[in-house]
Amino acid sequence: MRQKETLRYDQTLFRDREVFEFTFVPDQLNHRDAQIRELALLARPAVRGGSPRSAILRGPPGTGKTTTVHRLFAEIEEATQRIVPVYVNCQQHRTPFAVFACIYEKLVGYAPPSAGRHLDDVVGSITKRLGDRNAALLVCLDDANYLHEARHLNDLLYRLLRLYESWDVRKAGVFAVLSDLSLNLAAEVDAQVRSVFHPTEVFFQPYAKPEIREILEGRIRQGLYPNVVSQANTALIAEIAAQEQDVRVGIDLVRTAAERAESDGRRTVTRQDVMAASRSVITPTLQKRAADLKEGERALLSRIAEMARDTGADMTSGAVYEAVQGYAVSSETTYRTRLKRLEEAGLIDLPLRTDRGRTREVLLRFTPEQVLAVCEPRGKTGAA
Ligand SMILES: Nc1ncnc2c1ncn2[C@@H]1O[C@H](COP(=O)(O)OP(=O)(O)OP(=O)(O)O)[C@@H](O)[C@H]1O
Ligand SMILES: [Mg+2]
The missing domain is CATH 3.40.50.300 (P-loop containing nucleotide triphosphate hydrolases)
Known part of the structure; x- marks a missing residue:
């Protein structure tokens, strides 16, 4: 959907495109x-x-x-x-x-x-x-x-x-x-x-998420005009880059998302721009892993991602079962088999939690947004 404020054909969101080139040496080099x-x-x-x-x-x-x-x-x-x-x-x-x-x-x-x-x-x-x-x-x-x-x-x-x-x-x-x-x-x-x-x-230790975010903020400030990327979207990009353990992914995401917004005539990057960009920048790995899933497994994965997106959701194996029962799975056995399959495919981890007896936690290996994007390739991700 078009926003009210559109970009004139001769306007750009980029203050300096060079800033997003791999050869660019930033003025400020923090954390090193x-x-x-x-x-x-x-x-x-x-x-x-x-x-x-x-x-x-x-x-x-x-x-x-x-x-x-x-x-x-x-x-x-x-x-x-x-x-x-x-x-x-x-x-x-x-x-x-x-x-x-x-x-x-x-x-x-x-x-x-x-x-x-x-x-x-x-x-x-x-x-x-x-x-x-x-x-x-x-x-x-x-x-x-x-x-x-x-x-x-x-x-x-x-x-x-x-x-x-x-x-x-x-x-x-x-x-x-x-x-x-x-x-x-x-x-x-x-x-x-x-x-x-x-x-x-x-x-040179890998950057932690806050460091990645700070680096991206610097790059955004230098390379784009003010308010093109909101704080929430910066956080989302940092999240994705941290997951991939590569700040380059983040820099590339900012550029690709801004290009997408620009070519659409918009003044700001939307969540959809970021998700679409992330599909082209990093999703190959995730896509490969999700490609072989059967429909039921994909449905379960998608439901897990939705739950994970609602921060505060109880992500123990039992709570997830309650949520998917009769919707993504028909029985507990099916549930366990599918969960196992998602773990083997490198999409989730099932660490044992010790604080509440023997229970497993269901953790996504990728951000919920990314997972939802591959579960519904042409879907309406980020609508929430
Ligand atoms: N501390 C930092 N502040 C700002 N930008 C940074 C910082 N660290 C890395 N970058 C940016 O991240 C990108 C990757 O950094 P760089 O090329 O130096 O990594 P590298 O360790 O040499 O990676 P590789 O092993 O793949 O060659 C570059 O675009 C760089 O400008
Ligand atoms: Mg290098």
Whole structure:
């Protein structure tokens, strides 16, 4: 339904679209003070003519690792000439030559001529410039697991960290970024590298819901005109992103929902915009899980979601049975079978509650709104 206040065809809800690009570095980087401080401390010896120390930045996807490095490197560049920070995206640059070419480009201002250029020549030019500037190299290998998978990480670390042995330069520092929590770099590199690579582990824990919400609020303030997204819808988006444990999902949801409202000529994002956007942004997982459900199982899931949406509803297994009896299920046995099936499909959890004897609680793995959206794909979600 159209709202009274419609958007003129030449008007937009976006103050700045850039703000929603993945490459955008926010002015304000909250909740990462500890990591910035720790990394700055590792870089600091280089300001006084020493060598920067190395680090492994580790954390699940979307925890601000890349953004933190961009922020810190920008600050270093502003503050001192004694450090040359070089950011390398290893998804794009997967060989030692490609990485050294990035370093060369940063120092010289343009890419090394590729024809006939040997790696040693490139390294030679790099060390000459570093020597002339009396600066130390600090290289961030973002998503370093790509180099590892390409079997180039060991060789690259060897060359980078031992530059100072063959050339008159200070020892380089390496910040290796990993989103793979199980990869133990120290064990993967050989002894010659290990003896010069003593990284400090810096961990990026997933953001909690209030942090995600704050980040989204900042983004909304910067990227959209005032009052486009209500507090309630911001909370809903934060809820969905927290469930997915990825702030990126939230940023993407804000953009997609606002685009939807805009193309509809509306000045504000509605709950329906958010739900529709969430279907395109995250629902693939949920959809896949719900796709194989039988009709009765889907009906039960839908009823559970409705109950969960009414905050304060008693979500013990017994209370849910009372509510669905004769409506979504015919007998308690059917109920239990279907409940079990929903658990196996990864849609609900059934934790045992100890405070009231042996009773199970029925908890959705996704927000009620999302679940309702997949239960009724063309339905009237969010009408309540
Ligand atoms: N503390 C924060 N404040 C504001 N925006 C943030 C913050 N942390 C992350 N973001 C935003 O969230 C998105 C993901 O962050 P980033 O790319 O830094 O994550 P990452 O840890 O490098 O993820 P991946 O492992 O997938 O590369 C970016 O759009 C970034 O701007
Ligand atoms: Mg990253």
